[in-house]
Amino acid sequence: MVNLKRQIQQAATKHEELIRILAETDHAAPSLNKQKTLIANLEIDIAASDARVAAEEVRRLTELKDHEQYRDSIVRRLAYRATGKREAFEAQAHKEETEYFETLQREHREKETNKALKARLAAAQLAAQALEIQVAHHNEIQQELDQLFEAIFGGRTPGFPEEDERERLLELAVEAHKKASGRVEDESTAVRLLSDAQEHFRSSKIAMKEALSASNRHFFFNGVIADMIEHSALFRAQMEAMSARNLVLDAQFRSSLVETLPDVVISQDSAVKGNPFSSWVTDTVFQEEIKASAARVEQASAVLDGFMIEAAARLVAVKADFARRERELRDAWCALHKARETAFESLARRPLNASGKEI
Template sequence: MDTTEAIVANATYHSRLLNTISSLEYVPAARKHQAEYIKDLEGQLAAGKKRVAALAEKTKKERKEHEDLRDSTARRLAAKLTGRREKWEEKESKEEREYVEALEREFNERESQSSIEKLREEGKTVMIDLTEKETLYESAKAELQVLYSRIFDGPTQEFPEDDRLEYDLDAALKRYSELQARLNAESRAAELLARAARCMESCSGYVQEALGFSRYDIWGGGSMADVMERNALSSARGSAAQAEMFVEQARSFSPAIRSIRRVHIAEGSLLGDVLFDNIFSDMAFHTKIKESAAEVLQANKRVRGSYQLFQLQPF
């Protein structure tokens, strides 16, 4: 059987192998990048574990100082009798605020760790799928090489340009691999930016909730309005931190993405709400929440703008 007859006889088999290889051409670069991504996430988790431990110790310390001061009836009475009640209340409010801030930092770090852990588990699932596909891809390539060797090894007078075409093919495959690796990274970055955008939308929603409760508080909503207001703001801070984390993850895939900068959400004092709650303090805090809403709006625009520009940029 000459070369032409061999080609015709194996045409269907050859076509099937090429289709398999073509559909899985992205896999080797994707799997390599996925392995690096998982390794990076594991490094972040290890570093985050240390941060959580340090923040937990800080929270424990602040809680003890806050509770010691809060429960010290003798010191409170002494401050009252010596005319230093106002200074005592300021100190008590300061201790409570520092404890709440420490608790929130620890909570946000744990939430960030939980998100990174979820990304790692998702990454491992993707890795299993890519590994299976790479096995199929390599098997098809090996079969194709055996087929080519069987047909083209030795002199092939009908195809004098065989060697040059093989060289061109190798160069094209190398360039394809480079472009595929970049496409995989850009796609992953786009996915993470989309997650960041959703987190900022949630953040904006929570801040609007806080504004609603704050208006209610101004008109006599009471302690329940204070609690709901603070809960909404706490959720907003958590969502903003999540958005920042997702953007930083996206930047690890595409450094061209700019950081959204930290979003500052108004913080109050639950103790202050009890000791100094009046319409003037409520209105002042309402103003702070409105300032936070404006900052969140700008951050939201930056994230959505980055996502849209990223999708439109030429590849």
């Protein structure tokens, strides 16, 4: 106990300095968050302003062209004068000139607004950079204070059962947070793998449609090419279904709650038909087998869709649990820090004499 008090009194000056710096920089993190929000809003405003500036520039050039046509067109002026419509010409010319200068003013105002927004953005970015330095410094000081406390209070601390209990609760919170993080990682990976499996089943279903289409053409043309297309499509469908099944197995490895996918067996033609020995009956039987295979692919795909819905729901749940564990971890850290701060200050106020006993 005496050694603990001596350690605390020796660290008292350092502790006061660290606490002072933390108090001075406490504002930095919330201020930085506000500054980042301001920067994001300014960037949105600037993008909109850039678009308006571009639109006003196009409008100004159009108005300038109309204005110059009336201002510089001697032929048009003479034509109006010859028909006794000089006043109409002057009125139209004045109208074009007015519209041009109004457009010019709007463009100027928008450019000035744009310039002001960009100046505000530059200032906000500079302020954010300064705050980032303060936040980094604050975090370093906080880490230094944590290390100071850990050196003094780490492990069992005689005379401070509350600090020991807070330390135990923090260890439990750290372990729970770690497990929750692992569950989020596993369920996220499972969702990604199942999503990839769905893509393979979509490709398998497309290939089955191609095979069935080729089989129908074979009835009418009895062609070797149709048979080859059918055979290739069936092979691709089987490969895609196998890839989907393997991905589901990988997902099961990450999450034991992912169920087993039904086997998908796609009938494969043993030989290319379209030869003199091929019969209509044989072709009809095999086409029915293709339809049955397509139905099995559809069934397995529907089962997989159900797996995906369940996995997505689990991911939402484990993310919510992870967020709760994060809050509990922060609370446990704060509680331990407060207990250590209280213990530190209570012992720091008790002076020791030269022999190491309390005065």
